[in-house]
Every structure is written in C-alpha cells, then in structure tokens.
Amino acid sequence: MDQQQYQQIEDKITPPTPYLKNIIKAFLIGGLICTIGHAITYFYIIFFDFTETTVGNPTAATMVFLAMLLTGFGLYRKLGQVAGAGSAVPVTGFGNAVVSAAIEHKTEGLVLGVGGNIFKLAGSVIVFGVASAFFVALIKLILVSMGVVEW
Amino acid sequence: MIFIDFLLAFVIGGLICVIGQLLMDVGKLTPAHTLSTLVVAGSILAGLGWYEPLIDLAGAGATIPITSFGNALTSGAIAEAEKHGWVGVLTGMFEVTSSGISSAIVFGFIAALIFKPKGKVN
Numbered sequence: 001m002d003q004q005q006y007q008q009i010e011d012k013i014t015p016p017t018p019y020l021k022n023i024i025k026a027f028l029i030g031g032l033i034c035t036i037g038h039a040i041t042y043f044y045i046i047f048f049d050f051t052e053t054t055v056g057n058p059t060a061a062t063m064v065f066l067a068m069l070l071t072g073f074g075l076y077r078k079l080g081q082v083a084g085a086g087s088a089v090p091v092t093g094f095g096n097a098v099v100s101a102a103i104e105h106k107t108e109g110l111v112l113g114v115g116g117n118i119f120k121l122a123g124s125v126i127v128f129g130v131a132s133a134f135f136v137a138l139i140k141l142i143l144v145s146m147g148v149v150e151w
Numbered sequence: 152m153i154f155i156d157f158l159l160a161f162v163i164g165g166l167i168c169v170i171g172q173l174l175m176d177v178g179k180l181t182p183a184h185t186l187s188t189l190v191v192a193g194s195i196l197a198g199l200g201w202y203e204p205l206i207d208l209a210g211a212g213a214t215i216p217i218t219s220f221g222n223a224l225t226s227g228a229i230a231e232a233e234k235h236g237w238v239g240v241l242t243g244m245f246e247v248t249s250s251g252i253s254s255a256i257v258f259g260f261i262a263a264l265i266f267k268p269k270g271k272v273n
Contacts, residue, residue, distance in 0.1 A: 017176050019176055019177070022172050022176055023169050023172055023173070023176075026165075026168045026169050026171065026172035027165035027166065027168060027169050027172075028165065029168070030164055030165045030167065030168025030169070030171075030216070031160075031161040031162060031164050031165025031168070031212075032161070033164065033215060034160050034161060034163070034164025034165070034209075034211050034212045034215045034216070035157055035160055035161045035164070035211070035212075037160070037164075037211035037214070037215040038156070038157055038160035038161075038210050038211035038212065039157075040211070041210055041211050041214075052207075052210075056206075056214040056219065056223070056250075057247075057249070057250035057251075058250065059211060059214065059215070060214070060215075060250050060251040060254065061250045061251070061253075061254035063215065064251065064254045064255050064258055065254065065258055067258075068258040068259070068261070068262045071262065071266075072262050072265070072266035073266075074269055084172050084175065085168050085169070085171030085172035085174075085175055085182075085185065086165075086168045086172070088171065088182050088185070088186065089167060089168045089171040089185075089186070089189060089216050089217055089218075090164070090168070090215045090216055090217070091215050091216070091217065091219075091220070091251055092215075093186070093217070094186075094217055094220070094251065094255060095254075095255050095258065095259075098255040098256070098258075098259040099255070099258060099259045099262045101259070102259035102260060102262055102263040103262055103263050103266050103267075103268050103269075104268050105263075106263045106267075106268055107268060110263070114259075114260065114263045118256065118259050118260070118263075121183070122255070124183050124186070124187050125183075125186050125187055125190050125217060125220065126252065127187075128187040128190050128191055129190040129191075129193075129194065129220050129221050129224050130224055130244060132190065132191040132194035132195070132221060132224075132225070133194050133197075133221065133224035133225040133227075133228050133244055134228065134240060134241070134244070136194045136195060136197065136198035136225045136228075136229075137198070137225055137228035137229045137232050137240045137243070137244075138240055139198065140198050140229055140232070141229075141232045141236070141237065141240060151229070151233045
C-alpha cells in the first residue's frame with residue numbers, strides 16, 4: 001500500500017467534521033460564558049468602585065477563579081469536549097490551560113513541576129501577545145513620529 | 152436597555168468564539184495556534200484603534216475572549232509610548248493586563264496545592 005492509497009483510506013474512514021454543529025455549539029457556549037462575565041462586570045460596577053474601563057481586570061480574575069474550580073473538579077474538560085472553541089477562546093480557557101498544567105505536573109514537585117510547567121500550554125498565548133503588542137506599538141510610534149497617523 | 156446590553160455581550164462574544172472554531176475546523180489549526188492567532192488579531196485591532204469601540208459596544212463580550220489580552224497589552228504599550236516614547240513600548244505592556252496573568256498564576260498555584268492530578272486523560 002503506497003502513501004496515496006493510505007491517504008484515500010484515511011479520508012474515507014475519518015468522519016466528516018460537523019462544521020455547522022461545531023459553530024452553533026461554540027457560539028452558544030462562548031456567548032454564555034461572555035454573558036456570565038457581563039453579569040460579573042455589573043456586579044463590580046454596582047457594588048465596588050469600578051468604572052466601565054477598569055472593570056475588565058476584576059472580571060477576568062473572577063472568571064479565572066471559576067475556571068480553577070471547574071478545572072479542579074474535572075468539569076472544564078467535559079465542557080471543552082462539547083464546546084470546542086466556545087470554552088477555549090474566553091479567558092476561562094486561558095485559566096483552564098494554566099490550572100490544568102499546574103495540577104498535572106504537581107507530582108514532579110512545586111518548583112520543577114508546577115513552577116516549570118505552569119505555562120506549558122498557555123505560554124504561546126503570552127509570547128505571541130507580548131511580541132505582537134511590541135511590534136504593533138513600535139509601528140504606531142514610528143508612524144506617529146513620521147506624522148502619518150495620530151495617537 | 153439592560154437586555155440589549157446582555158444580548159450584545161452574548162452575540163459578540165459568541166461570534167469571536169465562532170471565528171476561533173472556524174480557524175480550528177476550516178483552517179485546521181491546533182488550539183494553541185488558534186488562540187495565538189486571535190491574540191495577535193486583538194493586538195492589531197488595538198493598534199488600529201478598533202478594539203476600544205468594540206468593548207464600548209459589547210462589554211464583556213469583547214473583554215472575556217482572549218483577543219482582549221492582545222488588546223490590553225498593545226493599548227498599554229501604546230499609552231506608555233505616547234507618554235515616554237521608545238522606552239514606553241516595553242514598560243507599558245503589562246500596565247493594563249496584569250490581572251489575567253497574575254490571577255492565573257495565583258489560582259493555578261493554589262489549585263496545584265489542593266487538587267489531585269486526575270491521571271492520564273483517556
């Protein structure tokens with residue numbers, strides 16, 4: 001059996017991706033998580049001294065806390081199997097990646113295991129976020145000093 | 152209208168997740184590639200000044216998805232660059248966005264102390 005035949009058999013056996021179903025599930029669950037986050041922003045605006053611009057920080061922290069509980073009890077993994085990107089894209093997915101890596105590597109010790117692996121899954125998001133922020137801000141600074149755009 | 156406000160958060164947040172799902176299903180990207188792409192997209196939108204209006208419109212629908220992480224890093228860097236020039240590009244980045252990362256580290260560490268590993272995922 002050559003490579004081409006193998007590829008044909010593989011294509012035949014692999015079930016087709018249920019695009020529409022996945023999109024609907026990601027939309028509903030992702031939207032629901034954001035709606036819960038929105039309720040938390042109202043909580044912080046009404047009961048604490050946060051404004052609409054500063055409320056993002058405590059909201060993200062609260063969502064990460066909820067993600068920690070769900071991850072610890074093994075519920076976030078089940079949610080992820082249903083929701084796909086709907087549970088991965090919100091900040092709770094970032095929290096889940098960090099928390100699950102921390103728990104999983106606990107047996108290797110607190111320093112080498114937890115400390116060394118906590119960003120194993122989420123590290124790429126931080127690296128690309130920081131690197132892209134650097135280049136975007138640099139380009140904007142150059143464009144502003146050339147007088148092309150304004151702050 | 153508080154109902155419209157929540158509906159916008161639901162719809163915009165859901166749509167950003169749909170973009171992620173399309174990158175995974177149609178673009179055949181791994182979850183890590185998908186999330187990195189979304190973060191970079193958030194940075195670029197922040198550079199163009201388009202992410203802030205989205206937050207005004209959708210609230211948590213725009214601040215909860217991971218794109219807002221790129222936006223927060225970039226707008227922090229841009230705000231400091233405006234004040235201090237070249238140095239600000241580096242120093243400003245974590246000005247706004249610290250909470251997502253610091254809370255993830257703190258809660259991740261606490262979780263490692265209290266929860267037991269579930270073993271191999273089957």
